[in-house]
Structure formats: structure tokens, C-alpha cells
Amino acid sequence: MSNSFEILYDEYEGDFDLEFTLNSGQTSHPPFKKLDDSYYELVEINDELVVIKLTQDGLNAPLIVEYFTQKQDISNLVKERIFYMFDLNYDMKFYNFIKNSDELSDILEFNRGLRIIRAHNPFECIISSICSANNSIKRWTKTIEKIREGYGKSVQVGEETFYMFPTPEEFLKISEKSLKDLGAGYRSSYMLNTANLILKHDDFNNEILNMSYEDAFKEVLKLEGVGPKVADCILLYGFNMNKAYPVDVWINRITTYLYFNSKKVSNKRIMSFAHDKFGVYAGYVQLYLFNYARMSGLMDKLK
DNA sequence: AACCAGGACTCTG
């Protein structure tokens, strides 16, 4: 059965544009499935699989939420999940911070309505992030979708089937050869070894969650296939740590363009610069700069 | 058909 409700502009902080956000290339998970003018995603709420359908007619328009479930009305829980997923309670001081910066104020306008998308859970985020390393968004998306369709739980609504990312137990049933066949390449063994380690390490997620950003970074870096960039993606999207500033080529290019007069600067220096300069807003600044660098055409010219 | 883009890892200086 299905239920529905709306989330109105004055219920959340700041601006929100669903479509813009979902298409911004964030590697927390692949884009939601689009059918007609709505976006669908399968989520797990209190051990129950729920298909969520989201519709929004542009920036700050009412977000129409419909969900499909076996049990009764769980609108409160679904709403809570959506607020978490798109960080709808986020800190408005970020807007003021970025608005008052000479280098960043144009970028705020360009990205109006863009939000961080939080991953469904740390495990999915960690494995997906490892798969994103040295990979294109397109190929990464294809691989993750095939992993879901081949090995995750599924729910059917009407004609459509929706898939979860596999749990650690389900994931570890995949052979290395199968993962390679799905396009994960040499990352396959990293993904499997890390999944195995997390499954054996009892309370891994809670331990990370209770650490400072700095300690968590060092800990996640120990996982196979996780370097500085992937570590920061995991902490930002999977563990809600907003100090993370994942530095990929795009972030390196635009940060050096804006703050280092386009000189060559190592990723390591970019990271520590961002921590000093942006503090707790680093994660959002990264998202806004990344999207701007990809979408504005500016970086293509500079290349 | 050769070459490049995209991060992590490993080895070397």
C-alpha cells in the first residue's frame, strides 16, 4: 500500500532542488531511478524495505513524497529519513560564510538548492567509494547498479523492481571474478578485502562515528583501497563528518585557481588549506566547488 | 590503434 505527504519550503533550512542535487555527481550512491518526473529509491527503515517516490517541480517547490510499504503509516520515519538523506536541517551559517567570501559568493548563486546526499549506510558508502577511485562517474555508476541488481534485496512496485545495495554478508558471496565482470577492475580485491575486514570488525561503524574527524580519517585510511580522497568521501557521505574535503582532480584545479593563482599544489596541501580556511564548512564548500568546476565550463577552458 | 583520464598503492630517491 502507499501513503503520501509533502515537505514544504518553510519546513527545512535554506534552499533545496531535488533534481539538481541528484544530478550533481556525488559518489555517495548512484542517482535515484527516474520514471516520468519522479525519482525512486529503495531504503530500509526499521528492518523494513520501503520504496520512496519523490517529486518536486523545481527549486523550493513542495517536495511530494509517496512511499510503498507492507505495514501501516510510517510517514514520520520516512520524513526523518528524507531530512537526513538531503541534510535538510543543515547549518544556515554556511550560507553566510560562503556569501561573505569574495572567492565563493558567485559559486553560491550557481549552486542554489544543492545539498549533500548522505549515503544509506556506512558499508554501502565505503565499498562504493573504493569503487569510485581512479574511475569515471559513468563507469562507476554502471558497476554499482549491477552489484545492486545482482546481489541486493529487491522490492517490486507495479512494473518496476528496486534494489538495495547488498549487506556485507551478501556482498562477500560475490567472487572476485564476478566483480571484475561487473567492471570494478583491479578495485575488486580491495572491495572484497575491506568488506571482509568490516564484517569481522564488530562495531566498526560506531567506533568511527565516535571519533574526532582527524582520528576517523587515520582509521579509515587503513582500509585497503582507501586513500586520502576516498577516506574523505567516506567520512563526508557515510559518517556525516562535514570537515572532510575530498580532493580529486577537479577540486585540486578549482582550489588552486581560486586560492593559489593556478600554481601546482599537492592534494595534501590543498586539504590542510581547506581545513584551516573552511573549517566545519569544508564538506559543503567542496560540494559546491566540485559542481561548479564540472558544470560551469570554467575548468574546461582552464585545462 | 595508440593514448589519456581517473586515485591508490608500491617502490625509489
Next chain:
DNA sequence: CAGAGTCCTGGT
């Protein structure tokens, strides 16, 4: 600590 080569595959 920095720099270089290798890994896989889709794109030119």
C-alpha cells in the same frame, strides 16, 4: 616526504 610507474576500462 615527493615523484614515478602500475593497475582497469571507456573514451577519443
